[in-house]
Amino acid sequence: CAAAPATTAEAGTEATPKTERRKRVLSGVQPTGSIHLGNYFGAIKNWVKMQEEFDAFYCVVDLHAITAGAHDPKELIKSTRSSAAIYLAAGLDPERSNVFVQSHVSAHSELCWLLNCATPIGWLEKMIQFKEKARKAGEDVSVGLLDYPVLMASDILLYNADIVPVGEDQRQHLELTRDIAGRVNNLYGGGKWKKMGPKGSRAPSGRFRGGDILRVPDAYIPEAGARVMSLTDGSAKMSKSNPAEGSRINVLDTPDEIAKKIKRCKTDAVEGLEFGDPTRPEATNLLTIYQLCTGMTKEEVLKECGSMRWGDFKPALTDAVVEHLSPIQARYAEIMQEEGYLDGVLKRGADAANEVAEKTVADVRDAMGFMER
Ligand code: ATP
Structure with missing residues (x-):
């Protein structure tokens, strides 16, 4: 050890x-x-x-x-x-x-x-x-x-x-x-x-x-960029003690739960997605989560998603999160069973x-x- x-x-x-x-x-x-x-x-x-x-x-x-x-x-x-x-x-x-x-x-x-x-x-x-x-x-x-x-x-x-x-x-x-x-x-x-x-x-x-x-x-x-914000309020940090369960994605959430939370998370009516606009903290946060889950650079994320509408980006984000978490969840299940x-x-x-x-x-x-x- x-x-x-x-x-x-x-x-x-x-x-x-x-x-x-x-x-x-x-x-x-x-x-x-x-x-x-x-x-x-x-x-x-x-x-x-x-x-x-x-x-x-x-x-x-x-x-x-x-x-x-x-x-x-x-x-x-x-x-x-x-x-x-x-x-x-x-x-x-x-x-x-x-x-x-x-x-x-x-x-x-x-x-x-x-x-x-x-x-x-x-x-x-x-x-x-x-x-x-x-x-x-x-x-x-x-x-x-x-x-x-x-x-x-x-x-x-x-x-x-x-x-x-x-x-x-x-x-x-x-x-x-x-x-x-x-x-x-x-x-x-x-x-x-x-x-x-x-x-x-x-x-x-x-x-x-x-x-x-x-x-x-x-x-x-x-x-x-490793700071992840709440899904319901992009300017507060994601936290366990927030009473709103929909404000966070848990490592053990099922794909269904992840999809629902991302579907409901706060967004705006602006077209296109960008990092760093202080008036759009939700856009920065969701792009950051995408970046963290895919391992892409900011530039790669923007190239792929910058012109997307929320309606297209949210399913892509769901897939990225599910894909990133599923091997961890599988290993978790093994550990708990052993x-x-x-x-x-x-x-x-x-x-x-x-x-x-x-x-x-x-x-x-x-x-x-x-x-x-
Ligand atoms: P609580 O809501 O109970 O205070 P928490 O979810 O804020 O809990 P902690 O257990 O206090 O998390 O923090 C554990 C570690 O996780 C710390 O290193 C902390 O900096 C980090 N951490 C917690 N929340 C976030 C976040 N939203 N983004 C990035 N790092 C975080």
Whole structure:
């Protein structure tokens, strides 16, 4: 398994000779519902490419999934298994990537608590996603929702991840992760990072310096165009938590469901299709989905579809989506049928993850002055 991390280079200090430590990547999707084209093109498909080059840790972030408030336990377990199976069906190879469930590694919760106590509450109250989601949740907003970015920081920092592939929507959370790591290093690791940032305001990325406890990660924003928007409102992102089922195409949707959703999706009365017109976000979005599913360039898409009417383009788009998703769906069915396979992969993934995570959390406990066990 690709775990292979606890080498001498694991610590990554300046004193450590440059050995074969591959850069490490970590990412995850919340099992808050069915995985959709946005999660797939914005995250999972890139993970598959990255597993070739990086020491990869990909988790189903089930602890994050409950931050939205009361949830249905049966749905959570179903969605967790299904998400993990989609990771594999989409091409994550358990021989190359550590695929696991976040709650199977208890260090995520423990580090989150330790980081909570080093994070000023004002940093969290400024998070745009918190403000947006809290507005919707009203009085039901949970402490967990406010704390979501600290849990995300724990996920990343536990594995000393060098890079974190995130969509634009998560960029602010990643900046916060960098700030939290810098603060912990500063408070408990000898304060070296502060002197090196511009005006001491930001933690520099990359390797540890003497005294640092946590590695400061870099964001990796995937190629432009991987952001997929809602089918009912081309200017909002496609999302699991949107109550309108017709706003997203799920990776496991049947051809019929896909055809119906595309037939009903919002369009306009303008003739011809084009990318990038700010007054026609739906046209850009549907052309982008077509481009992503076919692997064509923008120019090729425009050559083929630019002069089409919506009535001709929609069936072509349906075919492209169905064609792209059907091998993934077939593999998914096999995975779900193979008794014990998924559990075995997740167990091995969690074992490898635990090995790395336990070491990091022990370092943080140590640095913060907790008595040895
Ligand atoms: P929720 O609605 O529950 O917040 P979500 O569908 O927005 O969920 P997340 O689980 O928060 O998705 O995100 C998992 C990953 O998928 C992240 O890397 C995120 O950037 C990416 N992602 C989510 N939605 C989109 C989208 N519409 N386009 C591109 N990437 C996306």
